[in-house]
Amino acid sequence: xxxxxxxxxxxxxxxxxxxxxxxxxxxxxxxxxxxxxxxxxxxxxxxxxxxxxxxxxxxxxxxxxxxxxxxxxxxxxxxxxxxxxxxxxxxxxxxxxxxxxxxxxxxxxxxxxxxxxxxxxxxxxxxxxxxxxxxxxxxxxxxxxxxxxxxxxxxxxxxxxxxxxxxxxxxxxxxxxxxxxxxxxxxxxxxxxxxxxxx
Amino acid sequence: xxxxxxxxxxxxxxxxxxxxxxxxxxxxxxxxxxxxxxxxxxxxxxxxxxxxxxxxxxxxxxxxxxxxxxxxxxxxxxxxxxxxxxxxxxxxxxxxxxxxxxxxxxxxxxxxxxxxxxxxxxxxxxxxxxxxxxxxxxxxxxxxxxxxxxxxxxxxxxxxxxxxxxxxxxxxxxxxxxxxxxxxxxxxxxxxxxxxxxx
Numbered sequence: 467x468x469x470x471x472x473x474x475x476x477x478x479x480x481x482x483x484x485x486x487x488x489x490x491x492x493x494x495x496x497x498x499x500x501x502x503x504x505x506x507x508x509x510x511x512x513x514x515x516x517x518x519x520x521x522x523x524x525x526x527x528x529x530x531x532x533x534x535x536x537x538x539x540x541x542x543x544x545x546x547x548x549x550x551x552x553x554x555x556x557x558x559x560x561x562x563x564x565x566x567x568x569x570x571x572x573x574x575x576x577x578x579x580x581x582x583x584x585x586x587x588x589x590x591x592x593x594x595x596x597x598x599x600x601x602x603x604x605x606x607x608x609x610x611x612x613x614x615x616x617x618x619x620x621x622x623x624x625x626x627x628x629x630x631x632x633x634x635x636x637x638x639x640x641x642x643x644x645x646x647x648x649x650x651x652x653x654x655x656x657x658x659x660x661x662x663x664x665x
Numbered sequence: 666x667x668x669x670x671x672x673x674x675x676x677x678x679x680x681x682x683x684x685x686x687x688x689x690x691x692x693x694x695x696x697x698x699x700x701x702x703x704x705x706x707x708x709x710x711x712x713x714x715x716x717x718x719x720x721x722x723x724x725x726x727x728x729x730x731x732x733x734x735x736x737x738x739x740x741x742x743x744x745x746x747x748x749x750x751x752x753x754x755x756x757x758x759x760x761x762x763x764x765x766x767x768x769x770x771x772x773x774x775x776x777x778x779x780x781x782x783x784x785x786x787x788x789x790x791x792x793x794x795x796x797x798x799x800x801x802x803x804x805x806x807x808x809x810x811x812x813x814x815x816x817x818x819x820x821x822x823x824x825x826x827x828x829x830x831x832x833x834x835x836x837x838x839x840x841x842x843x844x845x846x847x848x849x850x851x852x853x854x855x856x857x858x859x860x861x862x863x864x
Binding site for chain 1: 731743751755789
């Protein structure tokens with residue numbers, strides 16, 4: 467991972483360290499969140515990560531302090547994690563990371579997420595997945611059309627458990643990682659918009 | 666409130682009853698969620714309510730059962746509650762309900778939500794507020810442009826604490842409530858789209 471000049475892992479706060487090492491997906495998520503912050507501050511796009519859906523069961527209302535949730539459970543998301551608007555276009559995507567080097571495991575994708583992507587495509591939304599291969603530090607944007615094609619045919623029918631890197635290289639767009647923003651994925655989106663008048 | 670044929674309040678489950686009477690905003694929220702479900706199932710649009718943002722502090726991982734959150738707090742949303750895509754257009758809105766009859770209180774709107782609406786407008790997203798006057802059972806769509814104009818000038822500068830119904834009647838579009846969907850707000854959005862080529 468490349469850090470911006472002057473920023474080293476040792477300077478991270480405990481919170482950041484915990485986030486990065488506590489959850490395999492977090493580092494990439496943080497890079498995307500930073501990219502979205504950058505895009506927002508520079509008036510390029512308005513794209514946010516949706517909050518994690520949580521089912522609240524019990525809440526205490528202590529006097530003179532904030533309501534405290536004392537029992538709650540994580541729920542499975544029914545959509546993708548990110549959406550927003552870029553130059554009038556609806557943007558919708560999921561971001562996933564793997565340590566594998568030659569293929570991307572499909573176990574983390576759920577049927578309802580795939581259906582959601584199909585629904586977004588039907589409404590002409592620009593829909594895609596950002597894949598990060600963290601061992602080799604490569605990031606790709608793969609259009610939902612190409613992803614769904616593989617998922618429906620090769621995964622559900624032919625029982626393949628992962629997408630080969632070669633497929634992602636062939637049909638995706640590689641994103642050169644940067645600093646501001648760390649993952650300039652809207653460059654790839656602009657490229658898609660130029661290629662297609664309609665989604 | 667008009668119920669669909671065969672559906673009466675007494676047939677609600679305890680959970681629904683709790684939702685409706687436990688929180689003043691819930692009834693309207695439920696109507697919008699049902700409308701969005703209807704639009705999704707009929708391939709009209711893909712619009713979802715974002716999950717409530719919650720800051721998780723402590724999680725227990727009991728053996729052989731789901732992770733249990735034991736300490737968490739509600740956070741203030743930094744965006745509007747609803748967004749999605751309709752015929753290629755990015756849709757973004759907030760929905761609010763009041764028991765007042767002649768004006769809509771502005772206390773429930775936060776500066777960062779208003780900024781978010783401005784950012785969406787800058788990206789040509791279709792951005793608006795759905796207001797429900799529950800005492801008179803009237804629902805209006807007010808474009809974010811007209812809302813922000815009032816909010817910035819009359820609320821922040823002139824310290825008015827509410828938007829008069831007359832302003833909403835003049836600049837908004839009244840939505841005739843129905844059954845399927847309960848709040849057919851996309852009819853009003855289609856009207857806006859016909860009137861403007863650009864947002």
